[in-house]
Amino acid sequence: MELSKNIFFNTDKLVENSKVKISYTGSLFQDASKEVFIHYGFGHNWENVNDVKMEKTELGFQAEIELTGTETFNFCFRNENNIWDNNEGQNYIFPIEKIQNELLVLEDEPVSLGSAKKLRRSYLWSKKIRLAVYKLITYLPKIISGNYKRKLSNNEQN
DSSP: EEEEEEEEEESSSSTTTTTEEEEEOOHHHTOOSSOOOEEEEETTTTTEEEEEEEEEEETTEEEEEESSSEEEEEEEEEETTEEESSTTTOOOOEEOOOOOOOGOOOSOOOHHHHHHHHHHHHHHHHHHHHHHHHHHHHHHHHHTTTTOOOOOOOHHHH
């Protein structure tokens, strides 16, 4: 996922309490810096500020970051000469999505029979809806055009 002109993540979205690999190919990489550090924090007040040395690869500088904060992931980059890439003073700020708890099944928590029945019922309804949509798509054009012929039974054919 490309988040900015020269910043890439290995995931489609940033989710709280997960790890993400960030790749940087911006001006510090293009200027052949020997070392680049990512300076990052979370939320509007830059909580849990940290600096991590990024690994230089052919694809740019890369680091793996634990997204422990909520709301936003804020970061900028600096090299060994203390030259910064901070998005022209705006920093790089991206939203962090919350984990949807209703989709999680914890190992210690038994699944109730009621929730299993609800899942089964919703699954059956989704199958019925898909079948109805299929029939509409298949047979409605034939009925409208008049090309639909009902199969005749043996008694009707004679």
